[in-house]
Amino acid sequence: MTPSMKTGQxxxxxxxxxxxxxxxxxxxSRTWRRQGRRGVGPLQVQVLTFLRSRRNQAATVSTIARELSVKLPTASEVIRTLEEKRLVRRLRREVDNRIxxxxxxxxxxxAGRVVNGWPEVLAAATQQLSTQEQVGLLTALVKxxxxxxxxxxxxxxxxxxxxxxxxPHAHPDEDQPHHCEFFNTPFGDRALRLDCPEYVATSATRAQKA
Ligand code: SF4
Structure with missing residues (x-):
């Protein structure tokens, strides 16, 4: 019998x-309440949030579709609705006007900031944890x-x-064992990023190893 069975948990x-x-x-429920008041649907919020996370606050329709795991026509439809609401606008790239x-x-x-006001609320709740607990939680979330x-x-x-x-583990320093080749800097688990604008996908084998 496991301890959890003994205690009935x-x-x-x-x-x-x-x-x-x-x-x-x-x-x-918080997001729905806010979205309902603002008339912005869940998928529309995801597009706004994704664009806000980008360095230039822009992306192609196919990138947005891939990010949201939806088909291209669905992404196009959501973007058209957002454009009608003047929350996004489509522009041809100067360097290559086919894109x-x-x-x-x-x-x-x-609008994205208002309907998606969770980061501040979550950040405040997360600050109740000790630094060690925050690092442990981050590592567990990454996994x-x-x-x-x-x-x-x-x-x-x-x-x-x-x-x-x-x-990973490129340096002997226990606090900063990892290395980012883009920023050319060592860093530790507490600095692991979950949504980095400089991210470049690696092979499945290498990601699995990491
Ligand atoms: S996700 Fe960003 S910080 Fe992390 S290794 Fe890649 S470029 Fe560096």
Whole structure:
């Protein structure tokens, strides 16, 4: 008999899933409340959030479709709706006018920030954890996200562990054992990124090893 059975509690993985579900539910209901008030649907919010995370706040339609794990016509339809609301605008690239880029407008950036106000709330809650707990949580999240990616359940996240520039355990320094070739700097687990604009996808074998 396992300790959890003796105490009548669910097994640890089950309780972790319950905890994650509660956070997910709280995030969803908050986002829905805000979206409902603003008239912006979930997929539209994801596009605005994705564009906000980009260095130039722009992306091609196919990149957006890939990021959201939706088909091209679906992405095009969402972008058309956002354009009608003046939250994004489509422009041809100056260097190659065959390529159309979707740009976030100032109104879109503001709408994305308002309906998606979770980062500040979550950041405040996360600050209740000790530094060690924060690092442990980040490491666990990276592993969870990676496992879900491998299962095809979530789109590619721009994380260090699946990045071409990532060199894990390249340095003897225990605090900063990893190396980023893009920034040419050592870093530790606490600096692992989950959404880096400089991310370049590496091979599946190398990502699995990392
Ligand atoms: S480029 Fe970004 S994602 Fe890639 S290793 Fe460096 S910090 Fe991590």
């Amino acid at each position: 669910d097994a640890l993985p089950d309780r972790l899933v319950t905890g994650l579900s509660k956070i997910g539910l709280a995030m969803k 159309v880029m979707v740009h976030l407008t100032a109104k879109g950036a503001k 969870l996200i990676r496992a879900l990616q491998v299962q095809g359940e979530i789109p590619v996240a721009r994380m260090c562990v699946s990045c071409e520039h990532f060199r």
